[in-house]
Amino acid sequence: MxxxxxxxxxxxxxxxxxxxxxxxxxxxxxxxxxxxxxxxxxxxxxxxxxxxxxxxxxxxxxxxxxxxxxxFQELESWLYSFRHLWEERFDRLDNYLLEIQGTEQQTSNRIEENNV
The missing domain is CATH 1.10.10.10 (Winged helix-like DNA-binding domain superfamily/Winged helix DNA-binding domain)
Incomplete structure (x- = not known):
């Protein structure tokens, strides 16, 4: 390799x-x-x-x-062995981004409520 x-x-x-x-x-x-x-x-x-x-x-x-x-098949197999790590990290990133979006939406709603 x-x-x-x-x-x-x-x-x-x-x-x-x-x-x-x-x-x-x-x-x-x-x-x-x-x-x-x-x-x-x-x-x-x-x-x-x-x-x-x-x-x-x-x-x-x-x-x-x-x-x-x-x-290239050997390389593909080697890279595939890391796939679960990448998927796990992307899943955590997705969850984090959803959490941030939720926090931003709550903040935006509070600001709108205070301005009314």
Missing amino acids: KTLWTALTEPNRLHIIELLRGGPLTVGEITDQLGLQQPQVSKHLKVLSEAGIVEVQPQANRRIYRLRREP
């Missing part, structure tokens, strides 16, 4: 992942779309490949990169 996070935190690698969400691309296509130099893109793709995020398929003299599902 640490390798996955490390690979995802670099902005250019994240841009590459975003591009690959649309489907497989060659190094040249990624280079053109990101406006980076080919050696930079190749280095980023190597990191993504070593992290298991992308796979490469050689085709003649081109290398076609595509995303692998498994690392």
